[in-house]
Every structure is written in structure tokens, then in C-alpha cells.
Amino acid sequence: MADTPPLFKTITIVGPGLIGSSILRRARQTDTIAQKLIAADCQEAVLHRVTALNIADETTTDLIAAAAQSDLVILCIPTGAIRAVAATILPHMKPGSILSDVASVRSNLGPEIHALLPEGVSYVPAHPMAGTEYSGPDAGFATLFEDRWTLLIPPPGTAPEAIALMEAFWHRCGARTRQMTDQYHDQVCAIVSHLPHLLAFTICNTADRLSADLQTDVLEYAASGFRDFTRIAASDPIMWRDIFLTNKDVLLATFKRFEEDAHRMVKAIQEDDSEAIMQNLQRGRHIRRGLMPEPQN
């Protein structure tokens, strides 16, 4: 695509962590995303890593100056900090520019930030459904979004050109995109991401208490099943606290449904109801097969 012009002249990534630095790496690898890449962060140490990794053209702690010269600003910061940072930089953004974020929960962010927009500035948040348990500028990689969904959640009334531009941006990052409402987004994420994390963090605590009781480290014997859980539970705690609190109502309602299902399974085991157990087990297996093709036969 040597002849494809870049989508943006100047992009600022605020918070070049796992997601932010992966966007920078991807944009560095291709000429079709932006001419100039700015990494902005309030921590000098983070910016030093970005410079050492050579994944941005410019680094700065001056978010306002960076935002003022950018055609696209993406906030890749904890969900709890987005509203305040958006309120700080929005008055300085130029007409025709786009503000975005990669928040894992919408709640009321959409309408709240929409209300702050200066004339001619669009807000097109997008949530890439990708991640690892690592964080910081060193954790990113250019293919993080490859073949993953990025969910676009523009507030009602957003300019269609701005939405189309952000769709093109994420396609060039390797992702598939889908537009949805804030409410639908938060329900989908509660079941496919937030609840699994809540359970994973919890089982680590249970294992820890049990180890203390048995005066031995049961985790030494962790089999593959448990390792998958602890991988999830190793994720950034501040990010997950913000997610749990911001999506509280949907998450707790989803937990309640999960608990009902768990009780049904526990009851079947308690009562030696072999048939009910098999029904529950086979549904899980069936769902998995729908998600991924079998690697053999």
C-alpha cells in the first residue's frame, strides 16, 4: 500500500502503555496511519522508555500542547482518568480533529464527553478487545489488534466522516470493527471480560487462603487450568479496579446470573445428577467449538 496516503497528519497517544504503545508500533510499521506520532504521558520514566524503544517522533508531558497540534488524540489511560483529561485538553483541540479513548467500560462517558466537545471536534471512542496481562511501553507489539474486534461506541449525533475515519484507523491496525451502543457494549464486556477477570482474581485469593490453612503452597502444583486463571489475574490492578467500579451495575447483575448457574451445577454434583452435570459440561464444550475450529482431525 505504498501509495495509500496516511489517514492523519499528527496523532497523539496519551498513555503509551500496552495498548498505546501497540498503536505507536503499528503506526511506525506502516506509512498509512499518520505522518507524525506524539507520545504524551505525565510520567517522564514512561516517555524515556518510549524514546529508547524509538516508537514515537516526539514525547512530551505537555498534554495540552500535544493535543492542540493533533488531528487525532487517543486517551490510552485508566478509565477513571478519562473524563478529567478529556475536559483538560478538549478546549485546545482544533476544528476537524477527533478525540478517542480505549476505555473498557462506557457507562456515561459517551454523553458526558459529548457535552464538552468544542465546535467541529468529534468524539469517537473505540475499545479494542485485545490485551495481555502485561503493561507499560515495553509490553506492546504491532500485531496486538490483528484479527481482534475493536468496538466503536460513538455518541448519537457524531459526524459520520469521523466514525468512518476511525474505522479505517482500526482496520489499518489489523482489527475488525463493529459499532454499538454504550449499553450493549457494557453488557458484552461484562460477560466476556469483566466477569472472567473477577472470577480469576477471586480464585487466586481462595488458593492463597487455602495455602495458609494447609501450611504449604498448593499453587506449586498449578495445572494448566489454574495457570490460565492466574494469567488473567496478573493484569494491572488499577485498571481493573476502575473497570469493576465503572461497570458496577452490569457486572454485578452478570455475576448474579453466573452464581445461579454455578448453584445449578453445584446442586447437580451434590445430588449425583449425572445427566444434569453432563448437560452443563457439554454446553461449555459446544460453545468452545463454536469459537475456534478444532486443530486436529
Place this chain on the structure above:
Amino acid sequence: MADTPPLFKTITIVGPGLIGSSILRRARQTDTIAQKLIAADCQEAVLHRVTALNIADETTTDLIAAAAQSDLVILCIPTGAIRAVAATILPHMKPGSILSDVASVRSNLGPEIHALLPEGVSYVPAHPMAGTEYSGPDAGFATLFEDRWTLLIPPPGTAPEAIALMEAFWHRCGARTRQMTDQYHDQVCAIVSHLPHLLAFTICNTADRLSADLQTDVLEYAASGFRDFTRIAASDPIMWRDIFLTNKDVLLATFKRFEEDAHRMVKAIQEDDSEAIMQNLQRGRHIRRGLMPEPQN
């Protein structure tokens, strides 16, 4: 180790599935485990795959004849079938030979099978803490046990030479070994394997019900967290039904502890108790770091 003599003359693997066929592959790859490998199964189709894969010297549906000529018989069959098969073949096993199994739950298997042993035959069950979500002779691989724990659970009074021989066997399969009591084994496995599987199967059911309610497939958007869960939930349902029923008491007690911890987390979220949430999250992260070294700073 070209000069190391093989540990056994003839080994029979009953049930050459994921675990059994991995043992066969490993023994095929090295001359230090056995001179002759027999694969026994009640299903001809399974034996045809073993022959096609060329991972045994002989295949048979005659378990008794195979056991009668073997120095070691390992039952790699569902936990619920072990007692009956052991009772069938034990009277035909020769003095000095060893019976083993790879059951994921002990419960009363140890004392029950110990009581059936003919003079001179030893029972040294061993549970390799390794596996994937796939099953059958095609699913195995020679390195499945590499650097994994294999837990030995010989009944009290077992001949020390037989235990030492089985330890050597598993070391040559690549595993580390540890001896423990039946009760300790079942508690360790309840937390590191059985409970994670119960939760994974359950969350797949919850997602399924939710998809039906929303009239859409929320699982289309599965992020990495959920994929780890569904990988677990894709495991063989018959095997897991047997495990849940055989380890019922310990599993349900462990679930109860998990549920208490989950309620503590839910309460912290409900009450916006940021500090309590962080405490729970950081413990999970800490445990994970204890399990695996960080790949990056």
C-alpha cells in the same frame, strides 16, 4: 543415555488417549523406559489410530492377556472405570509387577485397590498435572509431562522399590515427582484444577443464556480473558463429570470458600470500597508473579 537399560521389559497402557498416548510416544522416543509397549483398549477404532500412529509394538482388546505379560500396567481411563478394570486384571498380573493409574481424584481408590492386590503385585498410582483440552490417541505428544509435576499417591505399605521405580519412570517422562497422601492430593487438585474447570464450564453456560436473551452472540467478541476460560471448558465432559462426582465433598467445600471470597469482592464493588478491591486484585497479581517469572521488567 544410550547405556541406560530400560526400566521395564513390557508396559501396557490401558486407554491410549491424551495421557496414555503421550506416555507411549515418550517411551517410543527413548530406549530407557521399556523394551515392549502394548496399547490396550476396548474400542477397536482407538487401537487402529494407535497402529496408524505407530506408537506401540502391539495393540489388543484383551486387557487380561496384556496385563498378564506386563511388568507395568497403567490405567489411563476415566476415573469412574478404574476400580472395575483393576479388579478384572489384577488376579492375572504376575508377582513383581506394578499396577498404576493416572486418576485425577483419589477418594478411596487407594485403599480399595490395595485390598485387591495379589501377592507380590504393587499399586503405585501417579497423577501427572498436565493436559490439554483435547483427547484421544491423536492428541498426545512426547513432551506433555516435561517440567510438570507428577503426584505419586501409593497406599501406605507399598514396597519402596516399586515407588522408586515409578519415580524413575516419571522422571524419564520428563516430569518432577512428589509423594503425598490421598487427602492432600484431592485438596490440591480441587483448588488448582477442579474448581477452575467448574467455573469455566459455568461461565460458558451463563454466556450462552445471555446470548439467548440479547438475541445475539456475545461470544463473537470474546476477549483473551474469556478465551482462556473456554479453552478449559472444552475438556472431555465424561472425564470431568467423573472428577466432579468422585471429588464431590472436597470440591464443594472448596467452592464454598471461593463463593465467600467472591461475595467479599462483590461487596467491595457494591460499596465502592476502592481499597478492599485493590487488596483483592493485588493478591491475585502477587500470586501469579510467584508462579511464573516476569518475561519483561
